[in-house]
Amino acid sequence: MDWIIPAVNLKLILPEIVVCLFAILILVTDPFLSKERKIWSAHLSWIAVVIAFIANIRLWNLQEATFTNMFLVDNYATFFKFIFLAGSFLIILISMSYLKREEILHGEYFSLILFSTLGMMLLASGFDLVVIFLGLEIMSVSLYVLAGFKRSDLASNEASLKYFLMGAFATGFLLYGIVMIYGSVGSTNLGQIINHITSNDAGSNLLIWAGAGLLLVGFGFKIASVPFHMWVPDVYQGAPTPITAFISAGPKAAGFAALLRVFLFSFTTIKMDWTMIVWIMAALTMSVGNIVALAQSDIKRMLAYSSIAHAGYVLVALVAGGETGVSSALFYLLAYTFMNIGAFTVVIALGRKGQDNTKLEDYSGLGSRSPILAILMTIFLFSLAGFPPTAGFMAKFYVFGSAVKSGFTGLVIIGVLNSLISVYYYLRIVVLMFMQAPVTRTDNERIKVAFCAILVLIISTWAVLQMGIFPQSLLSLAQASVSSIF
Amino acid sequence: MLTGVSEAVYYILAAIIIGSGVMVVSMKNIFHSALFLVLCFFGVAGIYILLSAEFIAAVQVLIYVGAITILMIFAIMLTARLYSAQIKQSNEQVVPGLIIVSALLVITIFALSKTTWKLSSQAPETQTVAEIGKLLMTTYVLPFEIVSVVLLSALIGAIVIARRD
């Protein structure tokens, strides 16, 4: 038997290796840490993320595949890994004080976060549907557990179970879709799929169609687009708040990473054919997310629906397609990561042990109780609403611009009307914070914000303003990420 | 293509799979459902053998029948409420479900019948175990490694959820 060991370039996969090894390291060292020292697991995890980030910087401008063409490093993947690592870094920081407060500080938490990050990175770099699928699995399995990490809390359990069931469904769809594509192409490698589709008349090959449709369903679950969004509100509400922030930032971006890679790069020659479906999905996702968010009385639920709506905006970029479309999606996801994590950090800061304080009324009078938190929250909310001069505006401007460029003005009109609706519910919180006296709260004690959370707030505020006022550097980064592909 | 005999076997297996599959979702007693699941998995294993994928067939029996369903049966028997058949097994949304499934069925059949399948001209491998092993260590080494991470994280997850504080 001949054993041809494929050439493997470990340098390319270094960030992934770092994250994975540290995750295991945490598992190994955690049992030896005394209860007071458990926080060291957290420190290890953010150190891992930082090292991976640095390793990732060194991969910038590299375009190389390894592992028999299954793992591709290009600027697109590298950019997404920056988003994931930045998101995970911030989440780890805000988790520390939260876990301490809730007395669930265990090392596995951080290990699972790292595993989940690893999954996302594989999703971005996967150039083979099998790798993409497995990446998705690592990410999701970790998230199912993390969503139920507050084991004494029934809502958290429910979130975990719901997430798991719906996620399992999505996995089934995805796998079935992959199988169908394999059946008609004879390979799961994206490169070969591209070749097959461009060389053959793919339009007549219904199996590819069915496969693509099922993939869309599978990814649709992960990015929480309508009509596959049913799990979002309960999971977001029930999960521990840092995990809610995590789910809405990284995994969503990762779902988009794979979705954009598969649809815009592999199915690009049949783009006109699936665009209509995604068009409808985008319009529905934006509208349902925003309209239902209007009626929410819990901020986590509201942000859940808002995150659905934001997935819709990114889908607009997918509809637009092309170089500007993809780079605008990248920029949007980057901006969304920061503003969303920022907003959730404020949500966490307001909580108390066993008392999350996530009702909207809990925000009344925050402007006088803690002016700085209220101002920061306002910045994040304005950014989420897409208001200049914040990152959210720049991102929306870019996404809608790319859609107008591709001639989807109708969708853009739906999009801007949706932003208008969204302004209403974001502003409602601002109204509560600044224009109403605290009513429901009896304890007006000062809100203490942990050092790490302050750090997260500073970073996200800086990012939101930087990307809003001087976006050039990050814009050109996003543009450079896609130029190598088109 | 399949020869006459194997074609007949194929249809018998398919009937077993579909029939037991229907029974799984329609049985009143959840324990009986689990037993029909075993039958269903055996049918699938039969199909693998028919496709000369003996290794996969063996794995199918070992893992799905031997591990997963047995685990499920354990779970059912150890959970008194589940075993007592008091739990309602029927679904409120049979009719919409049926409609959607039938639509999917029609689409799938349509798609499958229209597809030109990519057929390999080579004869089926006889040494499947060795061949799979080789592939897992060479071409598919990355997915192989990743799977271990998937399992690891699932394991930790199970521990986290089941652990006593």
Added chain:
Amino acid sequence: MNFPILSLMTFIPLLGMVVILFTKEGQDKLVRYLAAFFTFIPLVLSFILLSRYQGSTSQIQFVEKFDWIPSLGITYFMGADGLSVPMLFLTALLGFLSVIYSFGDIKEKVKQYFAFLLLLEVGMMGVFSALDFFLFYIFWEIVLVPMYFLIGIWGHGRKEYSAIKFFLYTLFGSLFMLIGILALYFNVEPHTLNIMVLIEKTPLLTRSFQLLTFAAFFVAFAVKVPIFPFHTWLPDAHVDAPTAVSVILAGILLKMGTYGFLRISYPMFPQGAMYFAIPIAILALINIVYGALVCMAQKDLKKMIAYSSVSHMGYCMLGIAAVTVTGISGCVFQMVSHGLITGALFLLVGVLYERAHTREIGAFGGLWIKLPVYSGLMILFCLGSLGLPGMSGFISEFMVFIGSYPAFKVIVPLAVIGVVITAAYFLRMIQAMFLGTFNTKWEGLSEISAREIFTVVPLAILMIGIGVFPSPLANMIKATVENIVHLAVR
């Protein structure tokens, strides 16, 4: 020009805002003086602007241009011409005066109030000097935020409702502008957001594209002006806003709408200007007459003045719709004059409300006896507003009518009815409040203070000054207006 006067005027208030935010809580007096200082500098600069401005040419002056986001072709491009210079001056003046007025008016959360007021000035200055669409849009939107807070926190009555209504209405309009901007951006080669370059290129675009984009921009500006039927936010916002904010709202924010028409819509889409001339003139007529009629029915003084703004802005639109030099000059005159007069009227209403805690016209009577100075000022501005010759309102309305009559031979005579109704409601109000028997309930009312007089006197001087010597303003805007007309009838 090397001296970045426009940027300084725009961003000095921002600096002031930051400084104010860093003051200690409770130092209200310091905050007030800081706010006055940081609005006084732009006022001084605006005088320099006025004196340095070359009225003989329609060229953009005081240009500052830098690359900002090169990969999207976005530049930081500021400049001023005969259209923006008067507006910038008006902004600086009213900004300063409203800060002075707020000294006594605002007693709660003083620090935040003045911070927002300064931020508001940043946005307004920026709108009037930005010549890059992206920059323009950002300033346009920035204005909303402080306005929203100012109404929502320091307002009266249903303040949250009014604030959010204002916000959503305006945002609704500006989002259409955003689509218009994006459409323009991608339909012009090379892609640019430079307003001046776009003005040169857009007439080459297809007629249907021009009409659509004109419509998109129309919604944005019409909400701001406001043009019927987009006007319903205005009475709510005006009535519930604190006095100084009403002043800015009426004096400057509404002008952003007409400014947008003159700066963008008309020069950029001549086809649209032509196609929509009659509909816009009809809407302007509705504004004039309907606004005036609603004024007749008002019992609340502030609401009446709010609706009188609707009516007065109708004249502006009528002048614009005609696309003649005289008509548009009249419009610019009206923009300035309405800013001065209505600003002063709101200030004076605020003065009375602060003392009497009611704004009901019927509740007063014979105030002339008790408050001669106040009544004198109020009557002066009312006369100015109803267009008494010798004051700026007369000049502008007269020019609008003269300029638009050739274009709309039926609409203009009908619009003159508005002038009559305006006179009627103002005179009725004067009679009810200041003449007749004195209502002894108001025995304790104190006379207008020196600081309050200080805030309205400059407005009165300018109002009469423009009324008597319109030529300095006319010369300043002449070349620019001619250029606009020239561009709009391509």
